[in-house]
Every structure is written in C-alpha cells, then in structure tokens.
Amino acid sequence: MKTSGNTILITGASAGIGQQLAWRWSEAGNTVIATARSQKGLEETAKGRDRIHPRVLDVTDPEAVADFARGVVAEFPALNVLVNNAGIMRLEDAAAARDLADDEDMITTNILGPLRMTNALVDHLRTAPDAAIVNVTSGLAYVPSVRGAVYSATKAAARSWTDSLRFALKDAVEVIELAPPGVQTGLTPGQSTREGYMPLDEYIDEVMGLFAQVPTPPVIAVQRVVPLRATIDQEKYDAVFAALNAG
Template sequence: MKLQNNTILITGGTGGFGFEFASRLLALGNTVIITGRNWEKLQEVKKQLPAVHIIQSDVSRAEDISHLYETVTREFPALNILINNAGEMRKISLHHQHELTDITREIEINLMGPIRMVQQFLPHLKKQAQAVIVNVSSGIALMPFPISPIYSASKAGLRSYTQALRVQLKKTNISVMELVAPGSTTALNDKFINEDGFNPKALMAPDKIVAAAIKGMQQDKEEVYPGLAKIMRIISRVAPKLALAQAGKMGASYMYGN
C-alpha cells in the first residue's frame, strides 16, 4: 500500500509505538488522528507534532468508541487506516487477591478494545477504495509470559481474532496486518526493570519496531515480526515447553512469593 495521502486513526497515540506511528506517518504525508485517555498527554503530543489531530477516548469503554466513531467519520470521512495500538501490561501474581472488576483490565483494553473498534469502524472502512487494519499484538501472543498472565491471554486472543478477521475480510477491500512486537524500551516494560531475570538488553527501540511495521504495510505484509519476535516465533513452534520454562524464570520471586 502507498502510505501517502491516507487518513489514519491510531489508538494509544500519546507514547511508545503510537507516538512513533504518528510521527512517521505524518512525515510521509498522511492525515493522522490519535486517541488517548489522558488529555494532558494528548496536548503534549500536539505540541511536538502540530499537524496531528487529537481526540480523548478510552478503548476500554464501548460508549467512548461509539462517540469516537461519530466524531471521526464526521470530521475525517476519508478515514481508511485503523491502527489498534492502545495497550496495557501489568505484572500480576494470581496468588494475591484482586478485584474482579480490575483483574480483566488488560482484556478490556488489549482485546475487547480492538474487537469493538473494528466492529464499529468496519462499515466505514468498507466504503473506501482501499483500507487497512493493523492490530498490534506481541511476541507474548506466541507463548505465555507467566508474570503477566492476563496480558498474555489478551495478546494471544488478539492474534487469534486478527487471523480470523483476515479470513473473513479476504474478499473485501480491507487488508489486515498484525504487528507481532518484541519487548521494547517503552513505559510498558518499565515495571519489570527490577525483576529477577529481566534483561534490558533484549528490548528493542520502538522506532525500529514501528519502522518495520510501516515497511510491512507498504509491502502488504499480513504479519510483521521485528527483532526477537522472529526468534520467538521459531522457538514457540519447535520448543514450546522450553520457551515457557525460560519465560517463567523472570520475576519468579514475585510470582511465587507471598
């Protein structure tokens, strides 16, 4: 796909991959809209990227998505690319007590959010000459990461949903791409820095991950595996038990402690 003169909506655009997507896609000559829960952070991005359009919206809230759809399709009718990037990752010990309304938060943001976004915007995208949906999953979608069990489930679910979506849309004008992102030097991973077994050297810079994703979009790739995600893909297939055992070593004292 030619990544010029498109109208692009990016969820979770105030930092990490979302900010990198916005910056690079603006530079290529596209109209870019970003969303985020925090209005102050959205305004900060607007200062850095004056051409970007900002809308406060929370993908975990169905009513926010409905309002977002009404606003975007009214003000940006040429919208033809949706990038489902918003995400949350927490370390959770299942031995501890958790509020039932909180324990599923990553499911609501990382899985239900993209599903609802696609369902809401699909009729509009079908009207465009060419459209693209990009779902940002994770190398953790390929194998569980025990210290983040709910995040693992959400990304595995998103990967399965994305594959099914691609099949159902194969006879339409809409392409579906999955960015299988490796661990990155974003705020998402800051909470793991002091955990035993954490290796910051294994993290990949977000600009390199997004550069690979954009190249994949330009080449009409169905899946993009930057950096260590390629290795995780192979290991998850040939030695899944070994992969899980290694992943289970990180943060062991937190998971098994009282």
C-alpha cells in the first residue's frame, strides 16, 4: 500500500484508532474520507485539516451503505483504499442467559458492516490504481476474551474473511489485516486510561512504521499483539490454506 497519494475511506473515524489513522494519513499527503455516525466526532477529526472530508455514515444500515458508496465514488473517483475500522465491543457474561441485543449489534457492526462496505465498493476498487482494503480485526481474533466472547468471535470471523478476500483479490486489490492489541481508546468504558493497555499515540506510531514497510505486511501487528498471533503456526497455516484453495 502506498504511503501517500491515496484517496482513503475510513469508517469509524470519529475517535480512537480511526481518527488517528485519518490524521496521520492526511498529514502524509493522502485525501481522507472520514465516516462515522457521530457528526460531532467527525467535525473534530476534520477540524483544520483540508485533506479530511467528513461524511456521516451508519455502516449498520445496508441501504445507507449502498447509497453512500454510489455517491462517494462519484464525488471521489480516485478512491483507492477502503479501511473497515468501525466496530463496537460490549462486555458480557456468556455463562448466563441475557438480552442478546448487544451481541446482535456487534455482529451487525463488526461483521456485516465491513462486508457491506466492501461489497459496495469492490468493483470500483478492482479498477483503481494501487487499490487496497484494510480490515481492522483484533488480537482477540487469535485468542478470545471470555468477557468479550462475542466481540472476539466477530473479530475471528473478520480475520478469516480477510484471508479469503486477500486470496480472491490477489491480482487486483491488496488486502491487509490490522490487528490491534488492547489500546487506550474509548472502545469500552474506562479503556482510555486502563493500565496495561497500549497508549494510543504509541500504537499509531508503530502502526505507521509497519505500513511504511515495502512491501506492506499482509498483517499489521505491533509487538504487543505478537504473542497472541504466535498461537497460530503461520507457516503451517499458510501451507494448509494454499493447499485447500488450490485450483
């Protein structure tokens, strides 16, 4: 993935990792389309930054996604990078019956959201120069958190889908997984100051360094998330994946 000269669409860009990516990529000479449900948060993201174009979008609304995709391609025909960052996490007790509304919201946002965004833009991206799709998963996609059981499962699904998407688009679009560890953001209550979590600015610094590598790694994983990824024998996985999908 190029480090500059892109037109990048980032979902969930009103705060946290998405906001920081929008800032860093715009500073590096990219045009950034920042989307989220929060108009106020998007105004903060774009304030004083001419390269950032805020657009309200709810990725859980399939009709809104389809309409938005048509409009954004018309407005920004140079669009060549999609970053599926929007996501939510709800902690829960998986050992007891409960209202599943939060779980359903996580599935809709964390799985259907990226799927719908990609589906709406993939035909355009296949024709765009230097095209890329970045799917934000989590270290919990590799080793789940019991308190975040459904969240972890959605991110594991996103990781699996990303591997398939990378293979399917290998001759047309670069597909990258961004797998954060626990980072000090507002993802869950109190997380922005939670001890032991990685400070957001430190995380983004390391991430931007990894994106600058040539070639770009297929998985952007900072050192703090490496122990979680190490639970998978990558060499064996790659070999079995290739054999399963040969022909």
